[in-house]
Amino acid sequence: MKLTVLVDNNVYIDHYYLGEPALSFYLEDGDEKILFDTGYSDVFIKNAAALNIDLSQITKLVLSHGHNDHTGGLAFLSNIFTKEKPQIIAHPLTFFPKKEDDLIIGSTITKEELQSTYDLLLSKQPIKLSPKITFLGEIPELIDFEPRKQVGETKLSEVFTPDYVLDDTALVLEGQDGLYIITGCSHSGISTICEYAKQVTGIQTIKGVIGGFHLFEDDLQLDKTIDYFENNQITTLYPCHCVSFQAKAKIHSRIPIKEVGVGMQLVWQ
Template identity: 30%
Template sequence: MLSHGHQDHFGGLVGFLQAHSGKLKPKLPLFVGGEGCFCAREWAAPPVRGSFGVIDRKALEEVDLAVTVAARPALVADHAVATGQISQKTFEKVLSPSAMTIGFDRGIGCYPERLSEAERTAPVVPDQFQHEIATAFNLKGRGLVVLTSCSHRGVVNAIKEAQAASGVEKIHAVIGGFHLAPYQEDYVRDTVKALQEIDPTYVIPLHCTGSHFTKPRGLRCRQSS
């Protein structure tokens, strides 16, 4: 599964597939949230602006990978749940640190006709991460383990999408980046409050979460011994 089309999430994919060519099961599915995952990207925010990569679709075809678009909830390997595209249902806002270049050329890029009307209106558009997906596992008797990836569309939105997709309300763990680094403390406090209301057993923030969230005065979590 590929959460979204940022280079720091797919950068090793083609090399891994090529290194294991011939050893993988034919038509091994690669789940993505939408066509936007394959658009070329430019990083438009500080500290360094420039190319942020694009997936080599031809390389995926050469290793006989089956790209599976999970725009809606999907069962993965009989036990994981792909949320499908994450709706904007809460106070959370989408930041656009990257811009998508619309178009397909020589095996690289995204097909404009497969994108939403809003996304294909111009050659370059701010990335709204409509292709972003999260992954959830139902840990028997304990609830969902939600892998948020970067939460570009909001960590609370991702959790709620996982709950809706799986039919499981109890959250055992939230793991991933929460993408709160650029936001002001008031926004982070709203996120903390929303997470407290959801009441996960464990909160495990990873890259791009931001120091505002991880400071001691942030969310009080239970700690494992």
């Protein structure tokens, strides 16, 4: 499996791509070409062109959750897919309205708009995207130090109610030597995601993790997360997007982390 970072907060020095506070990865696994999240704008399209990646060949488009820094690029899909269109896969709660105070933080494209043009598959259950890659679906609470945290509100019926981001999900790659976890924001908790990936695949060894860990403060949760990585011998870490410098520095003091930037490519067997 080959992964290319199309959108991240960080851009490497002397690499002339565009960055934004968002996330989008492009995955190639055999015949499957998977877009994981679309960033906040059309930056993912511009960076793909600069990297000579033909997004019109995408077979599946997967969303980690419904926040606009991961779904904003959906508004620009018509610029890519004029004929053959990919299947879009997400959690059933992804497209419900979301806000934080007066700020709209959800997808500007509705489920109905997508269903009129695309094959939209909404699932709480895990789905095989390729022989080696699985969409995890809804992730249960499994780790006591990672309780669900409210992020704004969502409108599931007539009124807005607290949103605990139940639509948050991730991907898992079954590699030759163990599992590799690919996350968007890890609102479910990065350790919880890892544990659920073990349950879904039946494989207990996790070799690497890339994506947003949603860690910002130097607190007990961060300490216990690092403990989890160490106890599970997860030594290949690529924290990006929603991980503060403070959190990265604390992780790096115990487990050397890798820097992520737009244009970075990984090959995991």
